[in-house]
Amino acid sequence: MVRLHPNEISFPDPELLESESGLMAIGGDLSPQRLLFAYQLGLFPWFNEGDEILWWCPDPRFVLFPNDLKISKSMKKILRDHVFTFTENQCFRKVMEECKNAFRKGQDGTWISKELIDSFEILHQHGFAKSVEVWQNDELVGGFYGVLIGKIFCGESMFSKVSNASKAGFLDFVQRNAENFKLIDCQIHSEHLESLGATMIPKLEYLKILKENQ
Template sequence: MKAGFFLLMVRLNKNEISFPDPAIYNGHEGIIAFGGDLSIERIWFAYQNGIFPWFNPDEEILWWCPDPRFVLFPDELKVSKSMQKVLARNIFTITENQNFDEVIYNCSIIRRKDQDGTWLSEDLMDSFKQLHHYGLAKSVEVWLDGDLVGGLYGLQVGNIFCGESMFSKVSNASKAGFIHFVQQHAGDFTLIDCQSHTHHLESLGARMISKKDFLNILHQHKK
């Protein structure tokens, strides 16, 4: 990344947990700030304010709050007829918070289209594992014949679930886990934050809303 890029950005102080207000600061293409650290205190504070880290492990930490924001309202979940048939067959066993470490590890190594590496550094994974220990980070595991074949994880901030990443080793595994999770918690969550657009989640009903609307919903439901 070119040095001039950072001249336009806010550098975070490692000794102070703070961010520019994303409601009034637009940053560069949704990037709110760079630098700081990946302490659980900073990560938790970031998510409470609609900000999340996303960066290459060998580069500066980047903190994002994009506009628009990609989200799913649970009552807008779409389940295709083909997925309804998959779920009706009960080929998958789906659990929650049974193997967070393996879920985040698999999310870090799974090969994705148009992505050479992973954005999940060891430090970031360690912080999410600590957040899971404190009951703030959640995982969904999808099993087939006793093997972990899919899953997802994220942070729960009040009535908002901030989805982080998912993986699938067999067809439909991550979709089945996501659908199960949304249906099981339809009354618990006002919104699922999907962060950035993917066709995979769009097919399940996720859509764009403005950053302003997202932050308003977050601040109303984060406690």
């Protein structure tokens, strides 16, 4: 693990640095420039609000290849019946704020600070971050956001206010972008995303794909 200098935007090479936990660096800041550089290298921030910033590149990496997407019969019906409607980039900051406030079982606090939201909003304004909104009866009931690095979409966080909202938005998003994205970076394992087709791949394989598709 490397301690970052607050005034120098640099990171250790995740290809060379071994870490059983996946923790690559600590410190630095959450400036838009540093965030973008981190994602381009294959790192992402994840920490408790109020603590020092932690930068991760886990091995193995949890990803979804669009062609491996699994849609259950019940979800196919939800999509077919247009239970929800979907938009992109209509209220980016609101989606991040909802993700910040979403309750997550077993998780105390959130890494989505106001500083992080401010920086991501700048990345969004420059086309490096996007949101997906899920609507029902003109109400925002779900969504997610992430970072765009070439043909890699790095999913960050999602929220749902009604059952299956964010799942439907994610499935629709992956289906519509199957030709645009090489993979969806899901970062760390979750049973929810595994049920949708996500799988573990070696860190070095992920970094190779990332380099080739920026």
